[in-house]
Amino acid sequence: MHPDGIRDHLVWIASVLAFTIAAATGALYRFGLAYGFTGGLDFTNVRHAHSHLMFFAWVTPAVFMFISRRVEALTTSSWPRLGQWATVAALVLGFASYVPFLLFGYSPVSLGSIVLPPSVIVAGLNMIAWYAFMAGYVRQTRKIKRGRVLILFDGALMFLFLASLGAWGISLTVPTGNDSPLISAALTHLFLGFFSEGFILLAVLGLAESFTRPGVFGNRLFETCVWLLIAGISVTFLLGMPSAMVDPSARWLVRIASGFMAVGLTGFSVQMLRRGAHSWRIVGVFLVLKAVGFYAVLLTPGMWWSDYAAERVLYFHLHLLGFTSLGIMAAARETVAGRTPDQIRWMTGAVVLVVLSLLPMTMFWPGPLKGAWMLKAAAWAALGPVLVGFWMVLFQRPALKKP
Numbered sequence: 001m002h003p004d005g006i007r008d009h010l011v012w013i014a015s016v017l018a019f020t021i022a023a024a025t026g027a028l029y030r031f032g033l034a035y036g037f038t039g040g041l042d043f044t045n046v047r048h049a050h051s052h053l054m055f056f057a058w059v060t061p062a063v064f065m066f067i068s069r070r071v072e073a074l075t076t077s078s079w080p081r082l083g084q085w086a087t088v089a090a091l092v093l094g095f096a097s098y099v100p101f102l103l104f105g106y107s108p109v110s111l112g113s114i115v116l117p118p119s120v121i122v123a124g125l126n127m128i129a130w131y132a133f134m135a136g137y138v139r140q141t142r143k144i145k146r147g148r149v150l151i152l153f154d155g156a157l158m159f160l161f162l163a164s165l166g167a168w169g170i171s172l173t174v175p176t177g178n179d180s181p182l183i184s185a186a187l188t189h190l191f192l193g194f195f196s197e198g199f200i201l202l203a204v205l206g207l208a209e210s211f212t213r214p215g216v217f218g219n220r221l222f223e224t225c226v227w228l229l230i231a232g233i234s235v236t237f238l239l240g241m242p243s244a245m246v247d248p249s250a251r252w253l254v255r256i257a258s259g260f261m262a263v264g265l266t267g268f269s270v271q272m273l274r275r276g277a278h279s280w281r282i283v284g285v286f287l288v289l290k291a292v293g294f295y296a297v298l299l300t301p302g303m304w305w306s307d308y309a310a311e312r313v314l315y316f317h318l319h320l321l322g323f324t325s326l327g328i329m330a331a332a333r334e335t336v337a338g339r340t341p342d343q344i345r346w347m348t349g350a351v352v353l354v355v356l357s358l359l360p361m362t363m364f365w366p367g368p369l370k371g372a373w374m375l376k377a378a379a380w381a382a383l384g385p386v387l388v389g390f391w392m393v394l395f396q397r398p399a400l401k402k403p
């Protein structure tokens with residue numbers, strides 16, 4: 001087997017391991033809510049450890065690896081070493097941030113006479129690995145014509161860069177004395193929004209575009225949808241802030257931007273549903289549900305997701321678990337992962353169950369049917385992706401074809 005293929009398979013299995021550990025951490029949180037058990041760990045720290053491991057060691061390295069391979073296929077030359085090492089570094093640093101987040105969250109820790117926030121330091125090093133990947137990408141693609149896939153990857157990495165500026169900004173607010181709650185919340189949600197709706201969304205759409213049959217979109221329509229998404233992402237990160245912190249005129253702007261997102265997402269979901277293989281069509285269904293979330297903000301006065309905790313968690317997981325994680329698995333199925341059809345089918349079922357288990361806690365579920373059973377059901381459903389994840393880590397042979 002080609003050495004690149006072996007490295008890709010190892011990165012893939014390690015990323016799936018990160019997904020599995022992060023899913024188990026999410027399940028621990030759910031068991032904590034349902035039965036009061038978290039093994040003595042703080043709830044907020046468990047949540048941060050879960051979300052950071054998912055972002056840094058599951059999504060980012062897997063997406064970097066697939067971007068490298070798709071670009072190599074387009075340029076027929078090997079990916080620069082810098083970019084290859086950056087993917088591995090992002091993975092290792094992603095894992096390294098897990099224990100500090102789990103034990104200390106963002107808090108500083110005393111090491112002798114020095115007081116340092118270990119998780120913030122590892123997260124900062126992570127961003128340096130992202131920059132190294134971006135440098136490799138720019139070198140590899142600067143001379144080639146921008147087709148659809150590259151336009152989406154360009155957009156994804158641009159938002160990753162902008163998200164990182166938000167993160168650096170957060171670490172500068174205290175030393176520069178600009179740490180008002182408004183500025184801190186705006187920078188935090190700029191990071192979260194640009195990372196999850198900018199980088200992740202556009203990267204997975206780029207993967208989908210490279211693996212689905214062309215057809216539904218003409219170039220003009222494609223470009224319109226991309227511009228609508230870019231304009232929408234640039235503003236809708238404000239939806240993550242409490243509505244009371246956002247000026248009423250800016251809230252209007254967010255509603256219009258949500259309309260841009262909704263229309264752009266509708267365009268891409270039609271493409272996925274009509275032209276994708278079976279595993280991409282399921283991803284397309286989650287994209288439709290995401291679009292519905294944005295139509296709801298556009299059409300319902302006063303609708304502001306972050307003011308509704310349970311609905312926000314549902315939306316996050318429709319996007320990050322349903323659309324993103326199943327999208328990455330669909331890309332793996334066609335490249336690095338051997339013997340996956342059954343495993344991915346089981347994972348799809350487990351993911352759908354987790355998402356459904358979040359519904360009873362939201363306003364969409366009839367009040368009289370709510371009860372303590374909801375938390376228990378969500379806790380047991382959370383074990384599904386953990387079990388399938390372990391199955392994938394332990395029993396997945398490398399694919400024979402080079403991605």
Ligand code: HEM
Nearest residue numbers: 023026027029030047051054055059313320321325382385
């Ligand atoms: C595999 C199944 C998953 C389970 C069981 C799970 C579970 C959870 C739980 C219990 C929470 C806390 C909810 C609350 O605050 O009430 C949470 C929040 C979150 N999860 Fe997941 N999750 C899963 C998948 C994912 C994936 C794949 C991602 C990202 C790629 C992700 C990213 C997040 C984020 C960003 C938050 C919000 C963190 C915050 O508000 O600080 N989750 N998840």
